[in-house]
Amino acid sequence: MTMVITGNSALQTEVEDICDVNIDACIQCGTCTGGCSGIELMEYGPRQIIQLIKLNQRKLLLNSKAIWMCVSCHICEDRCPAKIKITGLMDTLREMACAEPTTKTNEQIKFHKLYVKQVKAFGRTHESILTMALTFKGTPLPPLKLMKDLITRMRVDMKPPHRPDKSYRLSIRRVEKKGGKGHGN
Ligand code: SF4
Ligand code: SF4
Incomplete structure (x- = not known):
């Protein structure tokens, strides 16, 4: 089944209001995930996290282990061809998880x-x-x-x-x- 994403998801709008990222600029090249220091412990790499934001998977992301396994090393954003500030995005997701009373992490x-x-x-x-x-x-x-x-x-x-x-x-x-x-x- 092919899924067509039109417009910004509610989660994308929420995240972009908090931190300085342009989710739509992501070309899904996977360079971020390829160099990610925490990838072995993450169930979703940074490329997938961007895609999950576009798909409005708020509950899944805020309950994920992946956002806590990021060590803020900046490798992903240093290498990202679209200059997406992924480290700040991960910080934002962690802060959102802290503010969410239903998170399981x-x-x-x-x-x-x-x-x-x-x-x-x-x-x-x-x-x-x-x-x-x-x-x-x-x-x-x-x-x-x-x-x-x-x-x-x-x-x-x-x-x-x-x-x-x-x-x-x-x-x-x-x-x-x-x-x-x-x-x-
Ligand atoms: S490196 Fe940048 S453009 Fe490529 S998938 Fe990751 S966030 Fe998207
Ligand atoms: S900042 Fe986080 S998401 Fe980016 S490469 Fe490092 S561990 Fe992975």
């Missing part, structure tokens, strides 16, 4: 919210505090041997985090005022 959303909260508070993540915060939210602790190894090899920061300087705090406030709240609230 709860572990990823829980991690994302704590991560954003920490970056806002400390200017970076603090592994031991992040691990404890996740544990309080119901995620099991990593195996004891792994934790011991990470601590003894100083792979986990056990010192208290620094408070970022005033200019950083002001920048965060400016971004929040513009509506870029993140989901660490």
